[in-house]
Amino acid sequence: MxxxxxxxxxxxxxxxxxxxxxxxxxxxxxxxxxxxxxxxxxxxxxxxxxxxxxxxxxxxALVTRRSRTIGLIQTGGPDYGPATTLLHFNEAAREARYAVSIASMLEADAAALRSAAELLLRQNVEAIVLIAATVKDIASLAHEELGVPLVVVAPHEEGNAATVAIDHYAGARAAVAHLAELGHTEIRHVAGPEESLDARERMRGWRDELSARGLVATAVLSGDWSPSSGYEHGRTLGASTATAAFVANDQMSLGVFHGLRDMGLTVPHDFSVVGYDDIPEAAHLSPPLTTMRQDFVRLGGDVMAAVLAQLSDDAVAPQSAIVPQLIVRDSAAKARRP
Structure with a gap:
């Protein structure tokens, strides 16, 4: 009723x-x-x-005509990574002569995601792409029977969905390896939200790279992707014995810079920082930020290739996750010896 x-x-x-x-x-x-x-x-x-x-x-008409329209659902805030993925997927879809119908939501439960999917299906979309902020968002939709292909931007297979991903685990290991090769032995991690699959992969890479080098992984500092959470953790790092940190995104790195400065430390003379994303501002911070660059242009193309592979036996799906590139600038330096 x-x-x-x-x-x-x-x-x-x-x-x-x-x-x-x-x-x-x-x-x-x-x-x-x-x-x-x-x-x-x-x-x-x-x-x-x-x-x-x-x-x-x-x-x-749902099964008797083609719309050349792809539905896209995005959950979470307008963070750099998801927003840029959406932008380049739109470009890749346009080049393939597909339109994209978008449903965005800051927070989503299973019912809201199902409602968004139904709204897109009523528009006769041929497939749905999900760019999700959390593990539960992915799981709740990936286990639905949608009747059209579902492609998820995620590092692990889930339910009925095809997956396309950036290899955040490998990216995190490369970031930590860079700091370790500069002589740092106590490397802390400022992580993204616990429910984020990307954040979990970056944390896992940090732990495993330290373990492979015989170094100890001390307590994780959990943030929310924002500069303000980075600032609070920067103050904590400034009062610690650590000499370096791998920060899970560049926005938090900006806050870490500020927090360290307020604790009387300079980057990289007293403390080294490596970020993640390579946002446009990263090269213009003081000092310019060493970070891991994600290839969002390729990711958008890979997502569209996965959609086409689901829609046609003739299309070729992407075969491997994209490994981020280390961009060396000035925020990480050799560890100072006592």
């Missing part, structure tokens, strides 16, 4: 939920298409009768 007491007309998605199938399967039954099991067809027909569903012309 609707909030005003009036009965809401059933949709194709209501039928799909009641029958326990995808909306595409409902469309096949409505259009009397083959490749539907008799038992499944019967469940769908019973759900249609129970809900008194009357199909619209748009519903009948």
């Amino acid at each position: 609707a909030d005003d007491g009036k009965t809401r007309a059933a949709t194709i998605f209501d039928v799909a939920r009641l029958a326990g199938v995808s909306h595409q399967t409902v469309s096949r039954v409505l259009n009397d298409l083959p490749n539907v099991r008799a038992s499944t067809r019967e469940r769908v027909e019973k759900a249609i009768a129970q809900l008194r569903y009357t199909p619209s012309q748009a519903a009948r």
